[in-house]
Each structure stands twice: as structure tokens, then as C-alpha cells.
Amino acid sequence: MRRLPAVLVSAVLAVALAGCAGSAATGSPPAASAEESCPQASVPLSDLDLVDDVRAVTGGSTACLSSQAIDPVDDDSAPQLPVTVTDSEGRTVEISDVDRILPIDISGTIASTVFALGLGDQVVGRDSSTRFAGTEDLPVVTKTGHTLNAEAILELAPTVILTDTTIGPKEIRQQLRDAGIAIVVISSDRRLDTTDELVTEIAAALGVPRRGAALIERLDTDLEATRAEIAEVVPADVDDRARMLFLYVRGNANIYYMFGEDSGADSLIDAVGGVDVAAEIGWEGMKPMTAEALVAAKPDVLVMMTDGLESVDGIDGLIERIPAIAETPAGAHRRVIDMEDSEILSFGPRSADVIAAIARALYAPASGSASGSASDPAPSEPSEPAT
Known part of the structure; x- marks a missing residue:
């Protein structure tokens, strides 16, 4: 598979996550535990209240992890050094x-x-x-x-x-x-x-x-199990599957990006059984959004970082700032899934948990906390990406 140069991906992610640095740099952990803020996160997807038509859901939902803890591997073999x-x-x-x-x-x-x-x-x-x-x-x-x-x-x-x-x-x-x-x-x-x-x-x-x-x-075992659980609820007909697009914004800096093929976001969309609409229009990598591309993609669901959504004052502010969104099914239904900035693209030990969380927000949105009425956290201005 073709891959974007790692330095390009890194540069965009550096800009993307800079906006959440202000609050994180204080060292304060999330205010509530995952169990308190996301009580149904550990419930099997099939046991939740699943929507009948994933393309017709209205309103926003937040994807949240079942736990903020990292479980160490069951192996205490000593490091072999040097x-x-x-x-x-x-x-x-x-x-x-x-x-x-x-x-x-x-x-x-x-x-x-x-x-x-x-x-x-x-x-x-x-x-x-x-x-x-x-x-x-x-x-x-x-x-x-x-x-x-x-x-x-x-x-x-x-x-x-x-x-x-x-x-x-x-x-x-x-x-x-x-x-x-x-x-x-x-x-x-x-x-x-x-x-x-x-x-x-x-x-x-x-x-x-x-x-x-x-x-x-x-x-690998966890990821395979999570994929299998999601596969059970994915509509059999491709036309019934959610058309999804990852949109990155920093409202105070007037930055609006669409993440396409080989950006990492496409692998999330594929994993939850969505249709990657960026791939349909040939959108590669991470590039500034255009109104024409957004309308052509016709997404049912926008996937975003939480701080990015808050930076435009929630879903209403997003539509106001990007009028082209109103011309898409996602805009008509005010359908946005958001997830914590430092989690959504943090592929690693939590990969299975991340896609499970997005799947819950997609197929059982009532299991997560509603978004769309976010306040403006005044994210910091992006600076030059690291090299």
C-alpha cells in the first residue's frame, strides 16, 4: 500500500495536536474517570441500543474509551542489555x-x-x-x-x-x-x-x-476480536453503511483540513465498517479542505477531534463557519462524532479500544455523551511542525 512520507504525516499531526497542549501541559488528568464519563463503554456493542439506520442518525456523539489505564503485558522477563x-x-x-x-x-x-x-x-x-x-x-x-x-x-x-x-x-x-x-x-x-x-x-x-x-x-488478538464484534453490526449492503469523513479544524487559527487516503484516519473508518468518502473523491493525505471537495464527498458522518469541535463552538458553529457542510447529509443531520485529540489517532496499545469507541458512537450513539454544545477553549495558535 502506498504511504505518505512519515515526515508529512508527523507535521500535520504536530499542528493538529498543538491546540490541545495548553490544557494538557498543566499535567491535570481528565476530570472524571472513564467509568464515570463513559459507563457503557465496556458493554458489548451488540448489547447496546443500536440504531436502525446508521445514515439517518441526527446530532453529535462523543467516542470514549472504556478505560484510561494501560494494562502491562503478562511478562516480566528482564531487559537484555546492552x-x-x-x-x-x-x-x-x-x-x-x-x-x-x-x-x-x-x-x-x-x-x-x-x-x-x-x-x-x-x-x-x-x-x-x-x-x-x-x-x-x-x-x-x-x-x-x-x-x-x-x-x-x-x-x-x-x-x-x-x-x-x-x-x-x-x-x-x-x-x-x-x-x-x-x-x-x-x-x-x-x-x-x-x-x-x-x-x-x-x-x-x-x-x-x-x-x-x-x-x-x-x-492482535484484541484487534481481531473488536473487528469481529463490529462486523456483526455493519450493514450488509454497502449503500446502507455510513459515509464518513475525518475533518480536522482549529477555528481560532482558521485551519480546516480533510484527512484522506493514507492519513491514518482512513484506517479508522475502514475498521468501523464505514465508507471512506475521501477515497471516493481521490483525496490523498491531509490537505486543506475545499468546499467543492466537501460537497462532492457527501458524508453522512463527520469524525473530528474534540478540541477541534470545541474551537468552532460545537456543531452549530462548525456549520456556520463552513457553510458547505450544510449542503451535506452530515450537515443536514448535524451528525458529528468527536473523540479526545490525544486518543483518536494514537495508534498503539489502545488501537482496539479506539475503534471500539468510534463504533459505539456510530452504531449506538446513545451509549456515549452528547456533544455539539461545546464551549470555545481558545486553542493555541499552531506553530511550525517539528522535524
Whole structure:
């Protein structure tokens, strides 16, 4: 399958998630636990109140995870060190100590993978997007959503840093290398079908390949089970399936993007049994939206990041700012599914949970919390993407 260059995907995601950095950087976890805010998230999809016609649903719904916790793999084999790896930038890196790990990227995916490998106790800091249970007290080392704070990092004295090109700048990474810290740059390609490779890279760098293999087996099993559960409720006739489009917005910055083929969002839509309308019109990657493309796509459902929806004052504000949406079925039905910015594209240990959450919001919207009356959180202006 054709893939967009990882640096392009990383650049857009860096801009995308910068807007949620302001609140996350404070270190505050979500106000309520997943069990309190999403009580039916653990109920099998088939046991929920499913809609009769997924294309005729009106109003917004929020996709939420069944748990904010990351379960470590059932394997406590000791790290085999030292280990030498070649990272995604072609650098040869030797890691001899994993007692103080600093995992940092734009989505918190690397950190969640380290915790899933059972090495959470060795993590000494976090990025502003890492907000799952057990990370609340870790110091934040990013000034914004994707800017590294060298001083804060050096104070933590990490023995190994795992990062990718979604966070930078690269000059800071080099400064940290010059300080003698082992830095491994992990691949930035985030999709459902690259999760195994992500785990393999991280497990190899930390000297725990056996744990990595066990985690991959678990994740693959979970993903297969979730796909099977969703398949049971997907309409048999393609014409009856929801026509879906991932729309990224930052209202205060006047940024409006459509995510198309090979953006990662397409794999989410495929996984929940939706029709990826961006693919139908030949929309590739992540590009600024046009009214013509939006109307031509004729989506029934718009999928968005929660902070993005809030940045335009909810569904009503979205339609007001982008009049072309009113000309689509999604606009006519005010049909939007939103999900937390740091979760929706965080492919990794939570991949199965993410698609299960979107499926619940799509096929059983009453099981989630309603959106569409969001307030304006005044997201920060996007800055230059990391390299």
C-alpha cells in the first residue's frame, strides 16, 4: 500500500495536536474517570441500543474509551542489555541502561507502549499528550504540544529517550545526544496496520523483545476480536453503511483540513465498517479542505477531534463557519462524532479500544455523551511542525 512520507504525516499531526497542549501541559488528568464519563463503554456493542439506520442518525456523539489505564503485558522477563539498534533515521544507537526512560511524541503513543511493555515504573517524564492513568505525577518536558524543553529533560537525567519526528526541534535532540543520552527515533507512521512494527521497535530499543512479542500477540488478538464484534453490526449492503469523513479544524487559527487516503484516519473508518468518502473523491493525505471537495464527498458522518469541535463552538458553529457542510447529509443531520485529540489517532496499545469507541458512537450513539454544545477553549495558535 502506498504511504505518505512519515515526515508529512508527523507535521500535520504536530499542528493538529498543538491546540490541545495548553490544557494538557498543566499535567491535570481528565476530570472524571472513564467509568464515570463513559459507563457503557465496556458493554458489548451488540448489547447496546443500536440504531436502525446508521445514515439517518441526527446530532453529535462523543467516542470514549472504556478505560484510561494501560494494562502491562503478562511478562516480566528482564531487559537484555546492552543492545544496539538502528533507529528510523538510520542512526546506530547503543542502549545500556533503561532505568530512566523518557518516551515523548505528539500523541503519547510511545509512552503508552512503554507502559504496556511493563516498564512504566522506569518512566521519569512525559509529553503533554500522555495523560493516561499512572502518569499524572510525571513532570512534563514539552513547552507546547511538540516543543522539547532541553533543560527540563536534562534535569530528569534520562538514560534513554524514545521519540519520533512529531516532536522537536531536531536541534534539541542533537543537544541531548551531545550530553551523552541515548536517543532512539521511532518510526512516525501511525496506522492500525503499523502497530506491530511500533511495538517491535520500542521493545527492541529497551531490550525486551520477548515482552514485545507477547504484547503484539495480545494487541492482535484484541484487534481481531473488536473487528469481529463490529462486523456483526455493519450493514450488509454497502449503500446502507455510513459515509464518513475525518475533518480536522482549529477555528481560532482558521485551519480546516480533510484527512484522506493514507492519513491514518482512513484506517479508522475502514475498521468501523464505514465508507471512506475521501477515497471516493481521490483525496490523498491531509490537505486543506475545499468546499467543492466537501460537497462532492457527501458524508453522512463527520469524525473530528474534540478540541477541534470545541474551537468552532460545537456543531452549530462548525456549520456556520463552513457553510458547505450544510449542503451535506452530515450537515443536514448535524451528525458529528468527536473523540479526545490525544486518543483518536494514537495508534498503539489502545488501537482496539479506539475503534471500539468510534463504533459505539456510530452504531449506538446513545451509549456515549452528547456533544455539539461545546464551549470555545481558545486553542493555541499552531506553530511550525517539528522535524
